[in-house]
Amino acid sequence: MTDLDDLYQDLILDHTRRPRNFHKMPDATSMADGHNRLCGDKLRLYVKVIGGVIQDVAFEGDGCSISKASASMMTEAMKGKTVAEAEALYEKFHTVLTGPPDETPDVPELGKLAAFSGVRKFPVRVKCATLAWHTLSAALKNQGEPVSTE
Numbered sequence: 001m002t003d004l005d006d007l008y009q010d011l012i013l014d015h016t017r018r019p020r021n022f023h024k025m026p027d028a029t030s031m032a033d034g035h036n037r038l039c040g041d042k043l044r045l046y047v048k049v050i051g052g053v054i055q056d057v058a059f060e061g062d063g064c065s066i067s068k069a070s071a072s073m074m075t076e077a078m079k080g081k082t083v084a085e086a087e088a089l090y091e092k093f094h095t096v097l098t099g100p101p102d103e104t105p106d107v108p109e110l111g112k113l114a115a116f117s118g119v120r121k122f123p124v125r126v127k128c129a130t131l132a133w134h135t136l137s138a139a140l141k142n143q144g145e146p147v148s149t150e
Protein backbone atom coordinates (compact mmCIF):
# COMPACT_ATOMS: atom_id res chain seq x y z
CA MET A 1 0.00 0.00 0.00
CA THR A 2 2.90 2.36 0.63
CA ASP A 3 3.64 2.92 -3.04
CA LEU A 4 0.00 3.62 -3.72
CA ASP A 5 -0.19 6.00 -0.78
CA ASP A 6 2.84 7.87 -2.10
CA LEU A 7 1.29 8.07 -5.53
CA TYR A 8 -1.90 9.47 -4.06
CA GLN A 9 0.05 11.97 -1.96
CA ASP A 10 1.82 13.20 -5.09
CA LEU A 11 -1.44 13.46 -6.96
CA ILE A 12 -3.08 15.52 -4.22
CA LEU A 13 0.00 17.75 -3.87
CA ASP A 14 0.09 18.33 -7.61
CA HIS A 15 -3.55 19.43 -7.69
CA THR A 16 -3.03 21.64 -4.63
CA ARG A 17 -0.10 23.42 -6.25
CA ARG A 18 -1.65 23.66 -9.70
CA PRO A 19 -5.41 23.50 -9.33
CA ARG A 20 -7.15 22.70 -12.64
CA ASN A 21 -10.14 24.71 -13.87
CA PHE A 22 -9.37 27.38 -11.29
CA HIS A 23 -11.00 30.48 -12.76
CA LYS A 24 -14.26 32.37 -13.15
CA MET A 25 -16.72 31.23 -15.78
CA PRO A 26 -18.63 34.16 -17.32
CA ASP A 27 -20.97 31.92 -19.32
CA ALA A 28 -21.83 29.50 -16.51
CA THR A 29 -25.45 28.32 -16.47
CA SER A 30 -25.37 28.00 -12.70
CA MET A 31 -23.12 28.59 -9.72
CA ALA A 32 -23.08 28.00 -6.00
CA ASP A 33 -21.00 29.02 -3.01
CA GLY A 34 -19.61 26.51 -0.56
CA HIS A 35 -18.21 27.23 2.87
CA ASN A 36 -16.75 24.73 5.29
CA ARG A 37 -16.77 26.57 8.60
CA LEU A 38 -14.91 23.79 10.40
CA CYS A 39 -11.79 24.48 8.39
CA GLY A 40 -12.38 27.86 6.72
CA ASP A 41 -12.52 26.52 3.16
CA LYS A 42 -14.50 28.74 0.82
CA LEU A 43 -15.18 28.24 -2.82
CA ARG A 44 -17.43 29.30 -5.65
CA LEU A 45 -18.36 26.65 -8.13
CA TYR A 46 -19.36 27.40 -11.74
CA VAL A 47 -21.02 24.92 -14.01
CA LYS A 48 -22.21 25.03 -17.60
CA VAL A 49 -24.88 22.49 -18.43
CA ILE A 50 -26.32 22.17 -21.93
CA GLY A 51 -28.87 19.50 -22.78
CA GLY A 52 -28.40 17.78 -19.43
CA VAL A 53 -24.65 17.37 -19.98
CA ILE A 54 -21.95 19.14 -17.99
CA GLN A 55 -19.93 21.03 -20.59
CA ASP A 56 -17.65 22.82 -18.21
CA VAL A 57 -16.92 23.14 -14.49
CA ALA A 58 -14.66 25.66 -12.77
CA PHE A 59 -14.05 26.97 -9.29
CA GLU A 60 -12.34 29.73 -7.40
CA GLY A 61 -11.76 30.40 -3.75
CA ASP A 62 -9.36 29.50 -1.01
CA GLY A 63 -8.98 26.65 1.39
CA CYS A 64 -6.77 23.88 2.69
CA SER A 65 -4.90 21.58 0.36
CA ILE A 66 -7.44 18.76 0.63
CA SER A 67 -10.34 21.04 -0.32
CA LYS A 68 -8.44 22.53 -3.26
CA ALA A 69 -7.15 19.23 -4.60
CA SER A 70 -10.58 17.67 -4.28
CA ALA A 71 -12.23 20.59 -6.12
CA SER A 72 -9.57 20.46 -8.83
CA MET A 73 -9.92 16.71 -9.41
CA MET A 74 -13.70 16.89 -9.20
CA THR A 75 -13.87 19.47 -12.00
CA GLU A 76 -11.75 17.21 -14.20
CA ALA A 77 -13.93 14.19 -13.45
CA MET A 78 -17.23 15.96 -14.12
CA LYS A 79 -16.71 17.37 -17.61
CA GLY A 80 -18.79 15.48 -20.14
CA LYS A 81 -20.93 13.73 -17.54
CA THR A 82 -24.70 13.96 -17.47
CA VAL A 83 -26.27 15.53 -14.40
CA ALA A 84 -27.45 12.07 -13.28
CA GLU A 85 -23.94 10.61 -13.70
CA ALA A 86 -22.51 13.52 -11.71
CA GLU A 87 -24.91 12.87 -8.84
CA ALA A 88 -24.10 9.16 -8.90
CA LEU A 89 -20.36 9.88 -8.78
CA TYR A 90 -20.89 12.24 -5.85
CA GLU A 91 -22.76 9.49 -3.98
CA LYS A 92 -19.90 7.04 -4.61
CA PHE A 93 -17.26 9.54 -3.55
CA HIS A 94 -19.16 10.32 -0.38
CA THR A 95 -19.63 6.65 0.43
CA VAL A 96 -15.92 5.96 -0.01
CA LEU A 97 -14.96 8.89 2.21
CA THR A 98 -17.28 7.97 5.03
CA GLY A 99 -16.71 4.19 5.01
CA PRO A 100 -15.08 2.23 7.83
CA PRO A 101 -11.39 3.24 8.16
CA ASP A 102 -10.19 -0.36 8.29
CA GLU A 103 -11.75 -1.33 4.97
CA THR A 104 -10.12 -0.74 1.63
CA PRO A 105 -12.66 0.70 -0.75
CA ASP A 106 -12.97 -0.97 -4.12
CA VAL A 107 -14.66 1.51 -6.39
CA PRO A 108 -12.93 1.37 -9.77
CA GLU A 109 -15.24 4.00 -11.28
CA LEU A 110 -13.69 6.63 -9.01
CA GLY A 111 -10.32 6.22 -10.72
CA LYS A 112 -7.86 8.83 -9.45
CA LEU A 113 -10.45 10.16 -7.03
CA ALA A 114 -9.78 7.11 -4.89
CA ALA A 115 -6.76 9.14 -3.75
CA PHE A 116 -9.09 10.71 -1.21
CA SER A 117 -10.17 7.44 0.36
CA GLY A 118 -7.41 7.91 2.97
CA VAL A 119 -9.37 10.89 4.25
CA ARG A 120 -11.83 8.51 5.94
CA LYS A 121 -9.22 8.10 8.68
CA PHE A 122 -9.61 11.79 9.48
CA PRO A 123 -13.32 12.52 9.89
CA VAL A 124 -12.70 16.26 10.30
CA ARG A 125 -11.19 16.30 6.80
CA VAL A 126 -14.15 14.65 5.14
CA LYS A 127 -15.94 18.00 4.92
CA CYS A 128 -12.88 19.51 3.23
CA ALA A 129 -12.82 16.75 0.63
CA THR A 130 -16.56 16.83 -0.08
CA LEU A 131 -17.05 20.62 -0.08
CA ALA A 132 -16.64 21.10 -3.83
CA TRP A 133 -18.84 18.08 -4.55
CA HIS A 134 -21.57 19.25 -2.26
CA THR A 135 -21.39 22.70 -3.85
CA LEU A 136 -21.56 21.26 -7.36
CA SER A 137 -24.61 19.29 -6.34
CA ALA A 138 -26.23 22.52 -5.12
CA ALA A 139 -25.36 24.29 -8.40
CA LEU A 140 -26.86 21.44 -10.41
CA LYS A 141 -30.06 21.58 -8.41
CA ASN A 142 -30.38 25.34 -9.07
CA GLN A 143 -30.17 24.58 -12.74
CA GLY A 144 -33.85 24.14 -13.46
CA GLU A 145 -34.92 27.24 -11.57
CA PRO A 146 -35.80 30.44 -13.39
CA VAL A 147 -33.02 32.61 -11.99
CA SER A 148 -31.62 33.98 -15.24
CA THR A 149 -32.32 37.37 -16.75
CA GLU A 150 -33.01 36.14 -20.27
Ligand code: ZN
Pocket: 036, 039, 040, 041, 063, 064, 065, 066, 067, 127, 128
Ligand atom coordinates in the same frame (compact mmCIF):
# COMPACT_ATOMS: atom_id res chain seq x y z
ZN1 ZN B 1 -10.24 22.19 4.73
